[in-house]
Amino acid sequence: MNGAVDFPLDMPELSFQASGDARVRRTVLPSGVRILSEQVLGARSATIGFWVAVGSRDEQAARAARASSPAHPATFGSTHFLEHLLFKGTKTRTALDIAVAFDAVGGEHNAMTAKEYTCYYAKVRDRDLPMAVEVLTDMLASSVLDPIEFETERGVILEELSMSQDDPADVANESLFQAVLGEHPLGRPIGGTPEHIEAVTRDAVMEHYRANYRPNDLVVSVAGAVDHDALVDIVVQSLKAAGWNLDTPAAPVARRSLTAVPISQGSPLTIVNRPLEQVNMLIGMPGIVAADERRVTMSVLNSILGGGMSSRLFQEVREKRGLAYSVYSYAASYSDAGVFGLYAGCSPAKSGQVAELLLGELHRLAEHGVTAEEMSRASGQLSGASALALEDSDTRMSRLGRSEITLGEFVDLDEALRRLALVNADDVRELAADLASGPLSLVAVGAIDADVFSSILPSGAAAEAATGPTGSTMAPPGAPGDAVAAASADSSAPRANRR
Template sequence: MQISEIRPGVVLASEQLSYVRSTSLGFWVRSGVAYEAENEQGASHFLEHLLFKGTETRSARCISESFDNIGGEVNAYTAKEYTCFYCKVVDQHLETAVDVLTDMICHARLDKGDVVKERNVILEEIGMYEDSPEEYVHDLLAEAVFPNHPLGKAILGSRKSLASIDADDLQSFYKQHYSPENIVIAAAGSLEHQQLAAWLANRLDLPAPRPSKLASAAPIAASPRSLLVERPTEQLHLALGFPGLSLSDERRYAWNLLNNILGSGMSSRLFQRLREEHALVYNAYTYTASFQQTGYSAIYLGLATHNVALALDLIAEELADICMHQISEKELRRAKEQVKGALIMGMESTANHMGRLGRGLMLLNQVQAVEDIIERIEAISAAEILDIATSIFCRDKMAAAAVGKVEGIPESLACLGW
């Protein structure tokens, strides 16, 4: 791995992988809902769309054809704390990819007509998302966990916020966020670092960096709540949220193992209990969400409404058990092997290598070696799992969200205890 400053304020991190012929390249921008004011909600995602609509010298069609003509892939996504524009190409076409992506980042046209049209596209995207309750419930859970905080807001924005954002607002937001101190470039695959750095340095046309990077709002101590949305669906989609850890918290290795034991995979406790033993659900899992200053743990299940009370009783039993008793060495070993296996197998992808570099520098200002992560995982004890479980799974700090036939859910949640 090599890291260098290729222009004032702009850092490039790359990793050469000699066994592949492709390269993944990504521009990571400090632009996400965590940095948006109330009247800007959705601006980061709006800009993600608009950067594909054209530059001063390229049309939207030209951008698409530039990658199709070389057999490459290009895309982007917006997360809570960053936006990533990325591509994957055969190594001989890497310079072309650099040329197009830098043009998109540095010379976005942001045409007023495109703003009007793309607003409609995003409104359709919101509608599509709300019509998928198994996805929509997770946005609701974030809002329930972080009430009145940017991290609780939807990445896509709302119909109200999008209606108030115009081309001038987006131009101002673009200038504030797409500046050198807020951009990290990462690449992995068949590449030569110095050559890539030279291509980028020659094409990056950015203003002088500002003295400091953008900072997200600090977490606000607030009581979590329940958000229930009535929908005429066959299944109820239910999610429970608990306090979690930040990306830099040293306890995160134990936290990830705890998550694996509870609900990651078919051998996990909740999957075995809810599906295999009681046949209450088709799908049940847990996940963790970590940010620069905070995080949360989540439990998701989709089931018939009349099965909710029993399912919550079973979840309460499992949470009580994992908060009162140390897990066995056998269960701990299985969790470690699963977490390590997912990490190691994921590193067979150039995109995952690139993502590890970009996220590390963007969110933590460092890239942790895979070997170090494995060593930290191996060092975790059953006692540490117990400690993290008791600190996270507190009934009075639980948030909840549900989409479906929600009548009777408040009573079921009120009875949940351990």
């Protein structure tokens, strides 16, 4: 394969050979259902994902009632709530039936809610793939959203959010998105807040389900031991058996706009006071969008700055000074916005010094650039990590699904490495300078005073955080992909909520 392969929404059939002799095929049914497969020679298992391009950012506030119709309820928290509920039974299967189907064959099944999509997935032996397709199809297309199960699962989700709020790194990660992105929908927590989950109604979740789980919303991606024609047949049969009408022609739903939008900062400083031994700290700023041509440059920058044990942050903060156990950077890119973050966990007494070091390393990279040796090491790290990741059918399945949903193009390993080879030191320095010049947000969770960070923040920010509404921000937490392409989607962001 030479270059990326486009996935036009109006092309019924597409087939091509990818790197490593993998055969990729794509079928768009007249109903708008999209089915993709990557057949890997020698594989004895397969991973299947059912995707809908709806995530936490797509939830809506309540809309005012019209004279002729009732008010539409708020759907905040519905995406994550619905992901849980689809495991709770269909017209023909109980929740136990679903669990037994996979446990009886040694398979794995789960789901994840992200900011821009939801995915239900399973991994099974090749001979059990038809069963996995049938069960996942039944779950997605024929859920009953039982009222009793709804209330039971409300309690489960509240416990999940409580567990996340007990993890200071999760609290810091979600708080950072709100601090950097402000009122943008991507700034909201993926799982909703306890208040959202307490308030959301079954009617709101049902409305969310009916509006977003339709044939032309569905993407099915399978990687591993898979025969494409047989896959298409079983998906069609299973969807019809579940009650979906595949006879009405429909175009696949349009992909999101990939144009960056203006971002208004939420807060320069957020302090979440907790009686902890460490301060979990994140410094963040607006990043790049998923379609930005610099996304591979971002992967290189992240590798050099905080992507491994030889990175600048790890060496400076941990190895040379012993100030932290965990320290790293990450990039999260979405359709119209992105976040770049620097993380460290350290003692409260050292948090001001560590914050200065984190930001200082970014500014040093922006001002003085990177060395040839660092460029070579980053290229080797990203190349090797990408190749190793593709040994796993989970990664290949995820790459297919996200390629279809997000950018509408497929990039195999050979093309990813070709793009990586084009990145030079000037590209990395220029991107670092762009990041460093953006509005800065700092989040700290622990027993810490806002004044500790006054040296690196705008004047007055510490006082505002200590007394203002953002001073006690708390939020619950924020999926697989190859390393070179990590900056092209939210795969490198704080983790998606999983069931």
